[in-house]
Amino acid sequence: MTLLSAIRSRLVILIPYVWLLFFFLLPFMIVLRIALSDLEYGSPPYTPQFSLSDGWSGIWDKLSTLDFENFAFLVGDSLYINSYLSSLKIALISTLFTLAIGFPLAYGMARAPDRIRPTLLMLVILPFWTSFLIRVYAWIGILKQEGLLNQFLLWLGVIDTPLEILSTNTAVYIGIVYSYLPFMVLPIYSALDKMDESLVEAARDLGCTRIGAFWKVTARLAVPGVLAGCLLVFIPAVGEFVIPDLLGGSGTLMIGKTLWIEFFNNSDWTVASAIAIILLIVLVVPIVWFQNAQAKAAEAGK
Amino acid sequence: MPSLGNIRRSFAPWEDPAAKPYISFQNVTKRFGTFTAVENLSLNVYEREFFSLLGPSGCGKTTLLRMLAGFEEPTEGELYLDGQPLKGVPPHKRPVNMMFQSYALFPHMTVADNIAFGLKQDGMAKPERDERVAQMLKLVKLEQFAGRKPHQLSGGQRQRVALARSVAKRPKLLILDEPLGALDKKLREETQFELMDLQQELGLTFMIVTHDQEEAMTMSDRIAVMDKGVIVQTGTPAEIYEAPNSRYVADFIGSVNILEGKVTPAGEGRIVLDGPDGRITGAVRDGAPATGETAWFAIRPEKIEIGRTPPEGAVNRLEGEVWDIAYLGDMTIINVKLASGTVVQAATLNRFRLVEDPIGYEERVWLSFNPDSGVVLRS
Structure with a gap:
């Protein structure tokens, strides 16, 4: 009986590892292997292909043809480097805007009367019920030359010629901020919601002004939520493809789009894979930093 | 008529008509929407008094404290502290500190930082501040826990940190909201005496809210029994116990x-x-x-x-x-x-x-x- 339960408890621990092996590590190894291969016109469009009939020495010969050529190519071409930098910049600015809008929203929700809080939470989650793609498409209708926004502003008399927003980076920012706002609001809300409100009162009682108490207590205790929200927005925003493709213009340079072009327009799987690998490495840095910060926050208690 | 035994007979400023009240509620009413939490309440509390507000939950006793601390403003009536009207004075400008029922210890700060928080707000210099913190830690016997975070402490230790933090600024008035509510019976009894000693030692005025009649009887100079937003009776523990003025008070105490x-x-x-x-x-x-x-x-x-x-x-x-x-x-x-x-x-x-x-x-x-x-x- 105890042996059985011991095995069972081991199994429970094993499941996530098996999951990671099959759905993360294995796909990663396949992408890495393509990134190290050479381009070849054929199907699949890379070489070498491994086969069991090669025998040990054959496999070894083929393995030795794997190299970092594609990575060297990426580093050598400023287009790719610029794509990475531009993606990081767009993601970073979008994240800051999302935080600037998301924090007050989450704060307002957490301080709202208990009665209406579930409704507010529902409103934040509601957009998820419509396809992401359709929501981004809808923004075309809002932002285009004769779109709703321009019509509205013209009607108000704020502008007399329609603004050119669609097909610019501004549209991409709007799209990212809109699409990822719930990912910012929810973790911050959860951090603020579980905070004891008497902490703020205690700070005010001990000599803080309202604003002082907000910074020293509320904002400080919301840090884990803010970090989680920023990463949940920043990481997918860096690799975003749909939003720059639909709302951005020819001048919008983002790595997701570059990857798409390499993969589908140039049929260059090897370079596309190399781009993906470097993107992953670029993103692992903030993830590791976040996990460290979270571990520290957990150590600091609740 | 034979007197009702008053233990601290030498201290009875409320019997002296010339004595100036330290805290004065004058016809204070507090409404939350249609709910009246405190109704036309007048009360005087004197300097160095250990005063208890006793009543069942929802009787308005906590609202009274929160008005004193500055977290609520009276809907009607006036509130005076040491002769000064408190209307419009924000909490951080009142010479009052509060010990919260939940203790409200800052979870991201150590015990020492929690105690130093109010002193830092006042801009006290570091050497002086450190000395005061050490003094406070000694007062509540938590010297070896200075570096701990609140979640690493037991309930009784947390209660003492909260107490140390609230007296660190040497307020003239300390208000305590159910300070012993979260402690078990034995610890509560010990702490009652510690609180009384502390009050004597620091010469503070204590205003305490409790629903525990034994606690109020043990510690207070005077008790106000509250019901539905009004004070039903104010008196020394002996007066309240031996000469209640209504069945409500008689039944509430003992x-x-x-x-x-x-x-x-x-x-x-x-x-x-x-x-x-x-x-x-x-x-x-x-x-x-x-x-x-x-x-x-x-x-x-x-x-x-x-x-x-x-x-x-x-x-x-x-x-x-x-x-x-x-x-x-x-x-x-x-x-x-x-x-x-x-x-x-x-x-x-x-x-x-x-x-x-x-x-x-x-x-x-x-x-x-x-x-x-x-x-x-x-x-």
Whole structure:
């Protein structure tokens, strides 16, 4: 009986590892292997292909043809480097805007009367019920030359010629901020919601002004939520493809789009894979930093 | 009239008409929407007093404290601290510190940083601040826990950190919201005495909210019993216990037997109550009820004698059957059911280890008590 339960408890621990092996590590190894291969016109469009009939020495010969050529190519071409930098910049600015809008929203929700809080939470989650793609498409209708926004502003008399927003980076920012706002609001809300409100009162009682108490207590205790929200927005925003493709213009340079072009327009799987690998490495840095910060926050208690 | 035992007789500024109140609530009303939490309440508390607000939850006692701390403003009426009106003064500008029921310790700070928080806000220099923190840690005996985070402490230790933090700024008034509510009984009793010592040592005015009558009795100079937003009675613990002014107060503090009857005057400051339980003679303290009015005689269980034979010469005596016996060690509580069906509680002190023939269940017994041992209540 105890042996059985011991095995069972081991199994429970094993499941996530098996999951990671099959759905993360294995796909990663396949992408890495393509990134190290050479381009070849054929199907699949890379070489070498491994086969069991090669025998040990054959496999070894083929393995030795794997190299970092594609990575060297990426580093050598400023287009790719610029794509990475531009993606990081767009993601970073979008994240800051999302935080600037998301924090007050989450704060307002957490301080709202208990009665209406579930409704507010529902409103934040509601957009998820419509396809992401359709929501981004809808923004075309809002932002285009004769779109709703321009019509509205013209009607108000704020502008007399329609603004050119669609097909610019501004549209991409709007799209990212809109699409990822719930990912910012929810973790911050959860951090603020579980905070004891008497902490703020205690700070005010001990000599803080309202604003002082907000910074020293509320904002400080919301840090884990803010970090989680920023990463949940920043990481997918860096690799975003749909939003720059639909709302951005020819001048919008983002790595997701570059990857798409390499993969589908140039049929260059090897370079596309190399781009993906470097993107992953670029993103692992903030993830590791976040996990460290979270571990520290957990150590600091609740 | 013989006095009700006041333990701290030397300290009674509320009896001195010339004394200036330190805290003064003047006709204060507080409404939240349609709900009235505090209604037209006036109260004076004096410097260095240990004052308790006692009442069931929702009676408005916490609202009263929060108005004093500055978290709520009165809807009507005025609030004065040391003669100064408090209207519009924000919490951080009041010379008042509060100890919160939840302790409200900052989870991201160490014990020392929690205590230093208020001092830092005041811009106290670091050496002085460190010295004060060390002094506070010593006061609450937590020197070796300075570097811990609140979640690494036990409930009792957290309570002491909260206390140290709230007195670190040397406020003139400390308000405590259910300070011992989260502690277990033994720790609570110890801490009660610690709080009293601390108050004496620092010479502060304490205003404390509690729903625990024992806690209020133990620590306070005076107690205000509250119900539904009004103060029902204010007095020393002895006054509240021995001379409650209503059945509500009598019942809220300690155990009490309440016997109902119609009033007939009996002279010499006494009246007779004729009710379902028989005829009871009681002493009137102030304001004798009119003839024919319904009144109640309230008597504490420990003031009732119990015996097997009809007591000779007793003014008040009731016959009944032993219904329940509860042995508590130091005393025994005996519930006696009268012919009317009323159950009267009598308590006897167990002064001897061995009792020859203790009263048992279902025995016929006589209860007797002096007219001066209880009070006649009109409401």
